[in-house]
Amino acid sequence: xxxxxxxxxxxxxxxxxxxxxxxxxxxxxxxxxxxxxxxxxxxxxxxxxxxxxxxxxxxxxxxxxxxxxxxxxxxxxxxxxxxxxxxxxxxxxxxxxxxxxxxxxxxxxxxxxxxxxxxxxxxxxxxxxxxxxxxxxxxxxxxxxxxxxxxxxxxxxxxxxxxxxxxxxxxxxxxxxxxxxxxxxxxxxxxxxxxxxxxxxxxxxxxxxxxxxxxxxxxxxxxxxxxxxxxxxxxxxxxxxxxxxxxxxxxxxxxxxxxxxxxxxxxxxxxxxxxxxxxxxxxxxxxxxxxxxxxxxxxxxxxxxxxxxxxxxxxxxxxxxxxxxxxxxxxxxxxxxxxxxxxxxxxxxxxxxxxxx
Amino acid sequence: xxxxxxxxxxxxxxxxxxxxxxxxxxxxxxxxxxxxxxxxxxxxxxxxxxxxxxxxxxxxxxxxxxxxxxxxxxxxxxxxxxxxxxxxxxxxxxxxxxxxxxxxxxxxxxxxxxxxxxxxxxxxxxxxxxxxxxxxxxxxxxxxxxxxxxxxxxxxxxxxxxxxxxxxxxxxxxxxxxxxxxxxxxxxxxxxxxxxxxx
Numbered sequence: 001x002x003x004x005x006x007x008x009x010x011x012x013x014x015x016x017x018x019x020x021x022x023x024x025x026x027x028x029x030x031x032x033x034x035x036x037x038x039x040x041x042x043x044x045x046x047x048x049x050x051x052x053x054x055x056x057x058x059x060x061x062x063x064x065x066x067x068x069x070x071x072x073x074x075x076x077x078x079x080x081x082x083x084x085x086x087x088x089x090x091x092x093x094x095x096x097x098x099x100x101x102x103x104x105x106x107x108x109x110x111x112x113x114x115x116x117x118x119x120x121x122x123x124x125x126x127x128x129x130x131x132x133x134x135x136x137x138x139x140x141x142x143x144x145x146x147x148x149x150x151x152x153x154x155x156x157x158x159x160x161x162x163x164x165x166x167x168x169x170x171x172x173x174x175x176x177x178x179x180x181x182x183x184x185x186x187x188x189x190x191x192x193x194x195x196x197x198x199x200x201x202x203x204x205x206x207x208x209x210x211x212x213x214x215x216x217x218x219x220x221x222x223x224x225x226x227x228x229x230x231x232x233x234x235x236x237x238x239x240x241x242x243x244x245x246x247x248x249x250x251x252x253x254x255x256x257x258x259x260x261x262x263x264x265x266x267x268x269x270x271x272x273x274x275x276x277x278x279x280x281x282x283x284x285x286x287x288x289x290x291x292x293x294x295x296x297x298x299x300x301x302x303x304x305x306x307x308x309x310x311x312x313x314x315x316x317x318x319x320x321x322x323x324x325x326x327x328x329x330x331x332x333x334x335x336x337x338x339x340x341x342x343x344x345x346x347x348x349x350x351x352x353x354x355x356x357x
Numbered sequence: 358x359x360x361x362x363x364x365x366x367x368x369x370x371x372x373x374x375x376x377x378x379x380x381x382x383x384x385x386x387x388x389x390x391x392x393x394x395x396x397x398x399x400x401x402x403x404x405x406x407x408x409x410x411x412x413x414x415x416x417x418x419x420x421x422x423x424x425x426x427x428x429x430x431x432x433x434x435x436x437x438x439x440x441x442x443x444x445x446x447x448x449x450x451x452x453x454x455x456x457x458x459x460x461x462x463x464x465x466x467x468x469x470x471x472x473x474x475x476x477x478x479x480x481x482x483x484x485x486x487x488x489x490x491x492x493x494x495x496x497x498x499x500x501x502x503x504x505x506x507x508x509x510x511x512x513x514x515x516x517x518x519x520x521x522x523x524x525x526x527x528x529x530x531x532x533x534x535x536x537x538x539x540x541x542x543x544x545x546x547x548x549x550x551x552x553x554x555x556x
Contacts, residue, residue, distance in 0.1 A: 014360070089390075120488045124413045131421025135393070138425065142386060142432050150432075157429050161422055181490055327535065 024116050028105050036252040037067035043311050050315040077241035082145055085238070089143035094239070094246035097136025100129040101253040108260055109184045111270045111296045122183040123175055126261065127168060130216065133254060134160045137218075137225065137235050140247070144238040152234025155322060156218060156225035162329035163215040169337035170209035173202050174265045176344055183264060190268040193275020199266040201347075204340045206266045208333045210306070213258035215325070217251060219310055221317035222325060255310050256303065263302035270299040365405055372398040389428045396420050407483055410490040 008016065041056065041063060048055025059065035081087055107122040109115040119125060134157055141153020177198050178186035190197050199206045215222040226234030236247045263269060272294040274282055282292035291297070320328070375394040382388050396419050403412035483489075497505050 119409070121409050121413055121490055124410070124417065124490075128413045128417040128421060131417055134421075134425055135428075138428055138432070139390070154429065154433070157425055161425055164422065323533070324535070 021116070025106075028116060029102060032102070032105065032253065032256065033249070035256060036249055037071065039252050039256065039307065040070070040248070041067050042307075043314070046308065046311045047315045050312075071245065074241055074245040079241040079243045080238075082238050085145045086143040089139050090238075091243065093136045093140035093143060094243050094250070095136070096139060097133055097250035098246050098253065100132040101250050101257060104129040104257055107183055108257075108264070109187060109269065110299055112294070113184070114270075114296065115184060118182070118184060121181050123171055123181045123186070123265075126183075127164075127171060130167075130254070130257070131160075131164055133250070136247075136250065140239070141235040144235075146238050148231040148233075148237045149235050151231050152225045152237070156235060159218070159222065159225065159325055159329070160216055162326060163212040163333075166208050166329060166333035166337055167212040167216060169334070169341060170202075170205040170212065171265070173205040173337065173341055173344055174198060176341070176348065177202060183269075187264055187269035187271060191271055193271075193279065194273040196271075196275065197266060197268045202266065202340070202344070204336050206262075208337055209266070210258075210262050210309070212329075212333065213262060214310065214313060215329070217254045217258055217310075219251075219255065220314040221319050223319060224322050224325065255307060259306035259310065260299070260303045262306050263299060267302050268298075269302075270294050270296060272298055361405060365402070368398045368401045368405070372402065385431050385434070386428065389424065389431050392427075393420055393424050396424065408489060410493050 011019075044066075045055040045057075045063065055063065056066045057063040059069045079091075081090055104126050106116045107119055107125050109118075137156045137160075138153045141149045141151075141156070144150070174186060175181055178189040180186060180189070218225045224230075224234075226236065231237070236244055239247060272279060272283075272292060274292055279292065283289045285292070372395055375391045375398065378391040379388050379395065382391060396415060400412040400415040400420070403409075403415065
């Protein structure tokens with residue numbers, strides 16, 4: 001052990017930092033990718049049960065081999081580049097959608113101090129990166145040299161820009177309540193168990209944020225960017241094989257990101273929902289006490305709940321018409337957020353801050 | 358310290374290259390994408406200057422929103438490159454004059470004593486833990502409050518003007534009022550007709 005430590009010290013500092021950061025990235029990205037793979041299975045199974053059918057259950061025990069079989073199938077298929085497509089942009093577009101979805105995880109705190117980059121402007125960073133994802137969609141649609149893909153890209157661009165504004169305003173409400181842009185500090189400001197979460201004082205902003213998140217990730221009922229019944233598959237109609245799979249990965253990684261952010265900004269992140277004496281009594285129980293105290297497992301549980309909501313929405317709601325999407329974004333959500341920010345501002349000036357228990 | 362210099366030269370080289378490509382590339386969509394790259398590398402340079410709030414806001418506002426709309430418009434234009442290039446010789450004298458004036462102005466500004474390398478000292482690095490966002494907010498809402506408010510008022514006027522321009526009602530466009538649509542009752546839509554059964 002000491003020898004290993006000595007060898008480690010012998011390396012230059014920059015090398016040690018590099019190795020450490022890379023190791024942390026691997027620790028975050030590998031479980032994330034596994035989560036993405038099994039989210040696709042979960043989606044098909046959950047929607048299957050909601051529609052009273054089985055879903056995929058043939059590959060491996062209870063269908064658990066399905067994501068691996070799908071990945072292998074997509075890996076071995078040919079990536080076809082359409083004639084007169086802009087080759088470079090066509091191939092780089094899937095990467096441009098996936099990169100921001102993964103990079104945003106750098107500032108997500110999984111537990112107290114369990115974060116890759118503890119930066120002060122964390123919330124802004126997340127907002128900036130989620131707004132970058134739209135480039136992949138637009139470039140994919142344009143470079144494909146296909147009318148369906150192009151229409152899908154235009155729809156997606158207008159939709160994402162519209163909902164990003166409501167989303168940004170909702171986050172302004174969160175940072176006003178939390179008093180910081182640092183995600184860890186925002187979570188800590190929600191201590192005090194279930195009633196201390198921001199979801200109660202900021203309920204309208206929570207609803208706006210989560211629905212905007214569904215729209216931002218182009219999920220049903222806002223999935224007009226790929227509306228199968230009108231434009232075949234939207235912006236990724238010309239993609240095949242691994243290039244298509246990367247779009248798929250990006251969509252699910254974005255879903256997990258939005259779910260994690262909602263859990264963190266409105267539902268107390270890694271904090272336990274119990275409070276006061278209850279928390280003290282329950283966490284003092286030997287062996288299973290840690291379950292009731294705060295920790296990574298609560299964060300994962302809350303994230304899983306919001307991911308389930310994504311799937312639930314898809315099985316429940318019919319697709320919006322395009323003009324209704326625009327109306328909802330601009331004429332409903334934006335006024336709600338502005339009014340609630342105003343109310344919140346007055347509450348803060350008057351010193352009436354129920355979330356600071 | 359060496360890493361800072363390396364990053365600085367890397368990002369400035371990319372920024373200059375991308376800025377040049379914006380005006381030399383033939384395809385307008387590629388030009389817009391190079392402009393995005395320029396913005397992005399400039400944001401990285403600001404980050405090196407410890408202006409993280411401004412850097413992230415540059416990415417958020419310009420890259421994430423303004424350039425998306427720009428790209429949106431440029432993609433829908435069917436630009437034929439040949440007619441655009443026709444007037445090149447004709448406009449060359451005027452454009453060259455403007456370019457010379459701009460260059461002279463820049464030389465006059467940058468060549469003054471304030472920008473001489475020997476008179477400048479490198480600004481001190483902020484102590485670890487200072488929040489750029491907090492410092493900026495404090496300055497904006499105390500010392501520069503009036504400037505800030507005036508800028509906000511000008512922007513508000515611009516927003517209202519832009520919306521007012523699109524608000525004219527054109528007679529041939531059809532509008533739907535969802536509130537009216539959901540308030541519709543059965544009596545308005547359904548009519549039960551009693552008729553003799555056909556033999």
